[in-house]
Each structure stands twice: as C-alpha cells, then as structure tokens.
C-alpha cells in the first residue's frame with residue numbers, strides 16, 4: 001500500500017509539475033500577446049506632430065491610402081489605421097518633414113526647390129499659421145485626427161482653402177480643384193474605421 005501511495009503521490013507530483021509548467025507557459029504566451037497588444041495600443045495613442053498645411057497635403061493619402069511620398073505616406077497610413085490618434089498641430093518641422101531627405105535640420109527649413117522658389121519656406125509657414133487660425137486652434141494644440149478632419153470639413157470650404165489657408169502657395173489653384181473631393185474621400189475613409197461621423 002505504502003509503495004502504491006508513493007507511486008500515486010509521485011505521479012501526482014509529476015502531474016502537478018506538468019500542469020504548473022503548462023499554466024506558466026500559457027500565462028507567458030498570453031502575457032506576451034497582451035504586451036504586444038498593449039504596445040500596439042500605446043503606439044496608437046502616440047501623438048503625431050503635423051504642421052498646419054500638411055493636414056491638407058495628407059488628404060489624398062488619407063482618402064486613398066496611397067502616397068508616393070516617402071515620409072507623408074507612412075504618417076497618413078498611421079492616421080488612417082487609427083483615426084483617434086492625437087495630432088499636435090505646429091508651424092514648421094513635423095513628423096513628415098523631420099525624416100524627409102529634403103529637410104535641412106541646421107537651417108530648419110525645406111531644401112527642395114529652394115533655389116528656384118526661395119519664398120517656398122516662408123509661404124509654407126504662412127499656410128501652417130493660416131490653417132491653425134482658420135481652425136480656431138493655437139500652435140501646439142492637440143486634437144484627435146478624426147475631430148480635426150471633422151473640424152476641417154466644417155470650417156474649410158473650397159473658398160476658405162484657396163483664399164485663406166493656402167493662399168500664399170504657388171500650387172493653390174491646382175490643389176483647390178480637387179479639394180472638395182479629397183476632403184470628402186478622406187472623411188469617408190476615416191469614418192470607415194468607425195471613428196468619424198460625417
């Protein structure tokens with residue numbers, strides 16, 4: 001009997017060890033999954049810094065999900081995937097300019113076409129400020145992306161876009177032609193993520 005009991009208790013100990021190891025492994029797996037989900041969730045909450053006029057430059061990429069621009073495209077994709085992401089609205093360098101090959105980090109300005117169009121940087125900053133003013137915001141204000149695009153749709157008509165926001169930009173006439181379609185498409189794409197009601 002005693003031998004049998006020992007045998008039974010031996011089996012039971014092994015079984016306990018086995019179960020403990022299984023539970024620990026399962027817990028680790030679940031924890032890993034939880035942690036990666038948490039990391040994803042945290043990533044989604046990370047504030048993205050956007051200069052005022054890039055809110056408008058991103059419209060096409062937000063609507064279509066496509067962009068050939070190496071640094072604007074990925075930022076637009078992040079917003080598209082998570083329309084609740086907070087955007088901090090600034091004048092000058094943002095998360096699109098900062099990693100861009102054209103950004104001069106010493107002079108804190110864009111080098112692209114600067115010889116041919118020396119006023120471009122000044123005009124871009126003016127458009128940044130105009131966008132912030134027209135939206136009733138202050139530089140550095142933070143708002144969820146879906147709320148900002150809802151605000152844009154309400155406050156920035158084609159006329160306001162052309163005559164108040166991007167008025168100083170040499171490309172404004174071209175952009176104004178497609179502005180209404182692009183804002184509609186962007187709002188639709190963001191609402192399909194379940195976050196924006198148009």
Ligand code: SF4
Nearest residue numbers: 096097100102103110
């Ligand atoms: S650095 Fe110039 S080209 Fe690059 S994203 Fe900024 S404004 Fe555009």
